């Protein structure tokens with residue numbers, strides 16, 4: 001069953017087109033991944049969906065009904081974890097969660113009980129300490145607690161793990177999976193493809209306000225199933241010209257990391273031979289070659305010629 005259906009969503013800021021006829025469908029009960037590099041339009045789409053921003057045109061249907069501005073019923077079913085922390089630093093964790101839950105109409109005992117449960121769920125204690133004393137990871141978890149105390153049917157998380165320690169990241173990943181198992185539909189936006197690969201059933205990759213690929217992770221990877229990826233360790237990359245390598249027939253993408261070259265090659269062509277001949281012609285010593293597993297990052301690189309974190 002479709003929970004959200006977005007059709008031809010268009011938004012510009014002056015001359016700049018942030019969303020160019022975006023189409024997305026989110027099924028009830030799934031963890032939906034919205035993947036794209038910085039500036040792709042993820043937050044713009046989320047902000048329109050949550051009524052923070054007005055669209056220019058297009059349609060958004062929630063549970064088959066066109067989303068109207070300030071529809072309280074639909075808003076009450078949603079929880080938003082915004083990209084920028086939205087907590088009051090001079091309040092305790094419980095005060096923060098109770099404040100946001102009260103905006104959704106919770107009162108009295110239910111307000112306190114739900115807020116305590118949300119804090120426990122994200123692994124935060126109810127202390128007298130003010131939120132400003134919390135670590136970055138704790139603040140991120142509090143940000144999530146504030147969005148779930150009213151038990152939303154759909155939770156939208158806009159890059160919830162930016163700049164946090166691995167322990168908090170793991171905790172957040174697990175919390176999202178548990179919420180989903182308990183019936184909450186999740187929209188997860190990020191530019192960390194590893195998170196999307198771990199969490200999401202369906203994934204849409206957007207770039208420059210447009211969908212460039214969608215499907216589950218296996219069907220997305222199948223887009224480049226005719227490619228082999230290698231990690232080539234060399235003694236020196238100084239004299240390698242990326243453009244010359246890209247001119248070799250069958251060389252699809254090239255990335256450098258220190259003395260390693262990551263190369264994606266067409267399986268059908270003998271481009272590996274040509275690639276090695278090029279390195280030899282420059283007197284570059286190959287120290288090691290490893291075959292690599294294809295990731296969603298490679299899919300993005302293949303489709304756009306850029307990495308997600310360029």
Ligand SMILES: Nc1ncnc2c1ncn2[C@@H]1O[C@H](COP(=O)(O)OP(=O)(O)OP(=O)(O)O)[C@@H](O)[C@H]1O
Pocket residue numbers: 013016018036037038039040041042043044045083159191
């Ligand atoms: N209010 C605004 N005025 C002008 N331009 C804007 C505004 N909001 C967003 N943009 C531009 O629209 C584009 C899409 O921004 P958006 O925040 O949706 O991207 P994003 O995919 O969420 O990226 P990030 O991961 O960096 O947040 C960016 O180029 C951004 O500069």
